Amino acid sequence: YDHAKHDGKSYFNGHAFVSLTMSVPVLHENAGKQQIRYIAVPIGYVMSNGETSKLKLACQLLDEVMPILEKRQVILLFDSWYAKRELLAHALSYPNLNVICNARHDTAMFELPDSTAGRRGRP
Template sequence: KFGRKFEDVSKLFDHAAHNGSNYLNGHCFVSLMLCVPIWSNRRIAYLAVPLGYRMRQKKQSKLELAAAMVRQVMPSFASQKNVIILCDSWYAKKNLACIVDEYPNLDLICNARTDSVIYDLAPQPTGRRGRPAKHGERLSIKEDFTLSAEKIGDYYMGVR
């Protein structure tokens, strides 16, 4: 079906459209999957098990929705040694990235957006009057990070 008279329908940008309109009417869903490594055909393959789907409504952003879903399932993974959130560059923002600080066994892997700014850690408080610094010096990917010699797919790995 198609139309504008559905509950919570909104105008969404279509990244896959190569001709015609780049916008369409539809619903926006955020999904959370558990990827389990399995041995298949003499190699490791990953089985994706859905943990949850939520339809985005106007009152909550996709980032807030994803963060709430991760917070909901993390108590079930408290006994696991390491849990990794793997997401695309759209989710590499503070709302989701700050969850890593809430759980000691949680890490985040994502692409950095081109409009992202990377800062060093905040310096220690000086003891002087005024607001303490929220972050350190602004970092440059080209000058402050060592990029891997070889590409991994279309990407270089940056290490500091």
């Protein structure tokens, strides 16, 4: 948006980036004590061009990284905007990937109940 243009338009062209960053725990000595520090390592950045949604881009970034980390426990952390079915279902397809995120107050999250044990009471 060009503020000097004064054309009366209240919108601007922006760019939406999707980034995937890995935090690696590293032991660090501080005042004689061993502590864990996390070093952020950028894995990938993709700019949304308007044709592909940011959720699809996030899924594509996961597909590129998860085969490399198949023997590691991975935690995916993101904000409430990404807490939608498309990305959550895709993340749950990886057995070694857990998700931590904020969810909007109007978000419904559920899975199918476990099968019953064949007798009364809780399974």
